Amino acid sequence: MNKILEVNGVTGGYTSSQTVIKNITFDIHEKEIVALIGLNGAGKSTTIKHILGLLQPREGSIQIAGQTFASNPDTYRLSYGYIPESPIYYEELSLWEHLELMAMTHGVERQLFLERVKPLLQEFRMEEMKDRFPHQFSKGMRQKLMIMMALLVEPRLFIVDEPILGLDPLGIRSLLTWLEKCKEQGAGILMSTHILATAERYCDRFIIIHKGEIKMQGTLEELRQQTGFSHHSLDDIYLHVVEAEDK
Amino acid sequence: MKTDLDALFEDRYARFSREFIRYSQYMANGGMLFIAIFLGGLIALYYRDLIAAIPPWFPVPYALAFVVSLLVTRTPHRTFLLEADLLFLTPLEHRMEAYFRKTRRYNWMVQSIFLFLLLLLFFPVYQANMQSDSVQLWFYWLVPIILKGWNVHSSWILLKLPEQRSLTSYALARYLFSFLILAWVFTAGEFLRIGGWSLAGLFGTVFLIGFSIQLNRIRKQYPYQWYRLLEIENRQRRKFYRFVNQFTDIPQVGSRGQSRRWLSPFVRVVPYAQANAGRILFLRMFLRSADYLGIYVRLLVIGGLLAVLFPDLTAKAAVIVMILLMTASQIKGIWKRQRKGNGRILFPINVEGQKRSFQWVCGVLLLIQGLLISIMAWLSGAGSAVFLLFLVSFLASYGYSYLVLPRGLRA
DSSP, rough: EEEEEEEEEEEEEETTOOEEEEEEEEEEEEEEEEEEEEETTSSSSHHHOOOOOOOOOOOEEEETTTTTTTTTTHHHTTTTEEOOSSSOOOSSSSHHHHHHHHHHHHTOOOOHHHHHHHHHHTTTTTTTGTOGGGGGGGGHHHHHHHHHHHHHTSSSEEEEESOOOOOOOOHHHHHHHHHHHHHHOOOEEEEESOHHHHHHHHHEEEEEEEETEEEEEEOOHHHHHHHOTTTTOHHHHHHHHHHHOOO | OOHHHHHHEEEEEEEHHHHHHHHHHHHHSHHHHHHHHHHHHHHHHHHHHHHTTTTTOHHHHHHHHHHHHHHHHHHOOOOOOTTTTHHHHGGGGGGHHHHHHHHHHEEEEEEHHHHHHHHHHHHHHHHHHHHOHHHHHHHHHHHHHHHHHHHHHHHHHTTOOOHHHHHHHHHHHHHHHHHHHHHHHHTTOOEEEEETTHHHHHHHHHHHHHHHHHHHHHHHHOOOOHHHHHHHHHHHHHHHHHHHHHHHHHOOOOOOOOOOOOHHHHHHTTTTTTGGGGHHHHHHHHBBBHHHHHHHHHHHHHHHHHHHHHOHHHHHHHHHHHHHHHHHHHHHHHHHHHHHHGGGGTTTOOHHHHHHHHHHHHHHHHHHHHHHHHHHIIIIIIIGHHHHHHHHHHHHHHHHIIIEEEEEEEE
């Protein structure tokens, strides 16, 4: 399976004097969902910001489909779909116009946009909201807008930051089913989350990050072997790793 | 712990005053002020001629009453409330009247300053058309200010009404009453005088009694509409920041989109294409935001009026250039707003592409404004010289957007 995302020995943070993440190394391949799990402040969002090209690594490198941000920022930014933890939107654009502009900036033809957008609006039950503005939405609805924008352009890599918070149960199911469908079609997905039960059910591999460093990574079976917790859940393994580190 | 509401008001007022003084210094140094003064000077130069041109049949007092009543009735209430007050001040609702009495007094004073300026502007018109004695002139200055106080007081009580629609009806009633009184005063009591009876005075008194009874009922019946008060305060605050933002960078600027479906066809003129995404984004930001479009239209109307009124072709051309420059300095706020918000990371449009799109949008908007002002001048009899005005509009729009603007667009 081809590698879509390669993160090699990345060290970085928000300022040059402060290191938030240290020597982070992992890959994401086609047709897999990888969970990035860690406590609040563990470095998940900082890692994601480095991948997005919003922060530059002090050491190490990041490649999406073989390209780095520095080599070509424009095509790099077009190569992923990002679902942020806190919705980002323009006050002046309606839901429909956000989707339309997203398709436009990614070079999706108008006809194709119209074909893709309809089932998305249906799936996330937002058809009646399409002419409304995000400030009229609940937090969950804004989150759905972010999700639909990312799904619409069908990128090869999805970067999903805490996607489940604020979503209603139907929204959560829709998102996860849709991501699984994208995965089947060849996409790679990096999902940062706190909800370990969901991660265990939907993700193929897990990266446990703690205090800015990767403490363990692999499939659930591999994590079980590494910890010796042969029949335990991801929850137990995770708590064990984090508590052992704190001691 | 007991909250000292007097101190709270003093604190909020002092904080805003400090902010206002700081920003006033920036404004005094800005180019906009220079343009406004220049335009003001140009108006002053022609003002006497304009007054002399008013035909004798024109009902000056009624026209004045019509315009002054608009400003007298318009009473946006600044309360200095903050989002967190919904949590902390709502339990003190029964003690808030003292706080709001101070905000009402503040609003009356501030709004009276603008009213005074309007009266000052119209004073020569009024004096030239009415043979007024000194008592009558005192009425000219005092009655609108007193009426403003009454409007601030009554509109505050009306803000308690839960229905937005009834608020509009009451605003219309306040307007009609203000017009009735001002027309009565400006005509020196001649408005609706039949025989020896001054019906305007009579109607006014009856209305005032009825309205006061109604206000008293509303005051007792409903609690404060906190969300509405906060919304008004935020809107006023945003307006202030948006205005100041033209002179200096303000982080607090925000805006709510308004649907304005009827304007959508203008955006659809730009075809759906990857290369046009930036243009469509900036065009929508302009058309949806209350402030940018509002200022654009207001400056267009002012420019059109001046281009019609000024007899001289050079003055008409100067008006176009000045108005376009003023509009340009306002529209530039859209760029700042876009670069500052989180939204800039939402759509992958590179910075150079964004700059080019913004220059294009700016150029088109300025050109349309210049052409419309020229057409208004043409309709008022500028003749074939209108082509010269078209040329001035084109050169000003192009020159600003492609020669001046790029230097001001920072990533």
